[in-house]
Amino acid sequence: MGAMIRMQALRQYQHSSVDCVTASASPHQLIAMLLEGALDRIAQARGAARNGDRASRLKNVASSIAILEYLNLSLDRGAGGLSERLAALYDFCLRHLAQANAADDADMLDDVADVLRPIKQAWDEMPRGPGMR
Template sequence: MFAAHRNPASAYRRVGVEIGIETASPHKLTTMLFDGALERIAQARGAMARRETELKGRLITQAIRIVEEGLRCALDREKGGELAGNLNELYIYLNTRLLQANLRDDDEALQECSRLLAQLRDAWAGIATEAKAA
C-alpha cells in the first residue's frame, strides 16, 4: 500500500523541508532560497573537484534555477525601485557566472557566486533582526 523509501533519512529531510516551507514567513522562504543556492554551489564545487561532471552540472543547474525562478522572479521591480533593479542585474550576473563555471569547470567563478550570495543572505538576515528589534 505504501511505497518503501530506500533512504529513510532522505524521506525525513524531504518532509521536514516541506513542513518548513508550509510554515515559513515570506522572509524565511527567501532565506531558504539563499541557503539552497549556497548549498548547491558548495556541492557542485565538491563534484567538480571529484570530476563528477554530470553531478556538477545538475547541481549548478539547480543553483541557477533557485536564483532565477526563486530570487529573481520574486523581485517587485515596480515597488522595489532602484534596489530591485540592482538585484535583478546582480541575479542575471550570478546566473551568467554559474553557467560559465559549469561550462569551463571554473571553481573561482563558483567561489565568487558563493561569496556574493552569502553577502546577500547575510544582509537579508539582518533585515529580520532589525525588524524584530523595532
C-alpha cells in the same frame, strides 16, 4: 527492510520535513532558506568540480540556477532601487553559473558564492516588521 526501501523512506521523510518547514515559514524566512540553498548547492558543485565529479557538478549548478531564477522572478520590478540592484546581481550570478558550468571552472563558482554571501548575510540581519518572523 531492503536498502532500497530504506532509501525511499528516508527521501520521503526528508521531503515531508521540508514541506512542513516551508509551510510554516514567513516570506522572509523562505528567501533566507533559498539563499542558503543556493550557497549550499554552489559549495557542493565546487567540491564536485574539484573532484572531477561532473554529474554532481551539473546537478548542483542546475539546482542553484533554479533557485536564483526563482528569486529573480520573485522581485518586485516596479519597486526600483534595491529590486533593480538585486536583479542585476542575480542576473550576473545566473550568467556566471552557466559560464562556470560550461568551462568546468570551480573559481567562477567561488565568484558567485562571493556575491551571494553578503546578500544572505544582509538578509539575515534585516529587521523584520511587526508580525514577521
